[in-house]
Amino acid sequence: MQQIVPFMAALAIPADAVVAEIASCPAAAAFSRTTIDVKTTDNEGSDD
Amino acid sequence: MRIVVVTATGDVSVPPVAQHFTSDTELVVVDPARTFDGQSLSFRLTETGPAVVSHCGTELADVHGVWYRKPLVLRAPSLPVPADYQEYALNGWEALTRCLMSQFPDAVWVSDYFAIQRSQCKARQLALAKSIGFSVPxxxxxxxxxxxxxxxxxxxxxxxxxxxxxxxxxxxxxxxxxxxxxxxxxxxxxxxxxxxxxxLEPARELRVTVVGDEVFAAEVGGGEEAFPGVDVRDWRANAGQGTFWARETSMPDQLQAHCVKFLQASGLNFGAFDFIEDHNGKYWFLECNPNGQWLFIEDTTGMPISAAIAGMLTRRTLANHTTSEQP
The missing domain is CATH 3.30.1490.20 (ATP-grasp fold, A domain)
Incomplete structure (x- = not known):
């Protein structure tokens, strides 16, 4: 069967591009600390 | 009394809630994935007595509240059994874990597991939101x-x-x-x-966390996301870019009432709603995350969401676990 390129593939962002330095931004640090990291874990749901 | 939390070991959202429990409250964290480490889970029925749930050999009696948070979803290749038995073992583990979700019918659930599963359907959400009176794009x-x-x-x-x-x-x-x-x-x-x-062109973006009938409204935002070739319109991206902010805000009483009504109609006790207020002052329903993240809002705004969750878990009078069984 021929492989299908998913629609969203063209809109995907490399994971390392969204992990910037956040230490100077308390709210961003809180978000990162308290939400599930969908890139590295497999918890129920997502970071919603 | 006991409060049972079903989640992954080390879930950072648990301690902020547990700190509000009184000294006569025992917190029991059930991490279903740890059954493979020997943390057993059992259900026992006798001809005459009630169903008995035990975890690590301890009977879970006097359970006032159950909080279904974020347990790990296991995948067959990760299981420590021979390859031929991985799908089999996963299936058995899922069946045992699912048993937990229909227990403790007299306890308050935040929220009913099956209601969460049903409510994750976006088509169902949007139709319900529209019927309640929200504006839906x-x-x-x-x-x-x-x-x-x-x-x-x-x-x-x-x-x-x-x-x-x-x-x-x-x-x-x-x-x-x-x-x-x-x-x-x-x-x-x-x-x-x-x-x-x-x-939609937002004048404001709102993250509204609702616990029972308590509404915690936050305005959220950040800087422009800069990803070459991709026009991101998502405040979650601001967190990764280090520009995210959130602050307590107000919202119309009617919108708050609609949020509470949405949860009640969904059989939920908790929801994390996302709204956009456009430049004409019109509020648009985007989605309700039935088991959404909230601690980052409390950490950033100081709004007492964890206390509200703790209050709900320890008040038996709010019991409304429906045990509706199927999504």
Whole structure:
């Protein structure tokens, strides 16, 4: 069967591009600390 | 009394809630994935007595509240059994874990597991939101390239977001703005159904956390996301960019009442809603995350969400676990 390129593939962002330095931004640090990291874990749901 | 939390070991959202429990409250964290480490889970029925649940050999009696948080979802290849038995072992583990979700009928559940599963359906959410009186943007969820092309062509500009909760390996997908003129791989929808939605220009973006009938409204935002070639319209991206902010805000009483009504109609005791207020002052319902994240809002705004969750878990009078069984 021929492989299908998913629609969203063209809109995907490399994971390392969204992990910037956040230490100077308390709210961003809180978000990162308290939400599930969908890139590295497999918890129920997502970071919603 | 006991409070049972079903979640992954080390869940950072648990201690802020548990700190509000009184000294006569025992917190029991059940991490279903740890059964493979020997943390046993059992259900026992006798001819005459009530169902008995035990965890690590201890009977879980006097349970006032159950909080279904974020347990790990195991995958067969990760299981410590011979390869031929991995799917089999996973299936048995899932069946045992599922048993837990229909126990403790007299306890308060935040929220009923089956109600959470039902409410994760975006089509159901949007229809319910509309029936309650929320404004809902034009939306298409589809695997049909023809319908998608027509939708984008008609609106000229819209946003697209994945239906999948998990990201592809090594990349992330956010709500992204697309225009009719942009070449897009619509044929790829047959393997990747997504949500197309009218693009709103926000005056404010709101994250509204509702616990029972307590409403915690926050305005959220950040700087412009800069990802070459991808027009991201998603405040979650601001967190990764280090520009995210949130602050306590107000919202109309009627909108608050609609949120509470939405939860009641969904059989939920908790919901994390996302809204956009446009430049005409109109509020648009985007989604309700039935088991959404909230601690980052409390950490940033100081609003006492964890205390509200603790209060709900320890008040037996709010019991409304429906044990509706199937999503």
């Amino acid at each position: 034009d939306t298409l969820m589809t695997s049909d390239p023809r319908q998608a092309r027509e939708f984008v062509q008609r609106l000229g500009t819209c946003v697209v977001k994945p239906l999948a909760a998990r990201s592809p390996k090594g990349s992330v997908l956010y709500t992204t703005r697309i225009t009719a003129g942009r070449p897009l791989n619509f044929d790829g929808l047959i393997a990747d159904p997504v949500i197309f939605q009218a693009c």
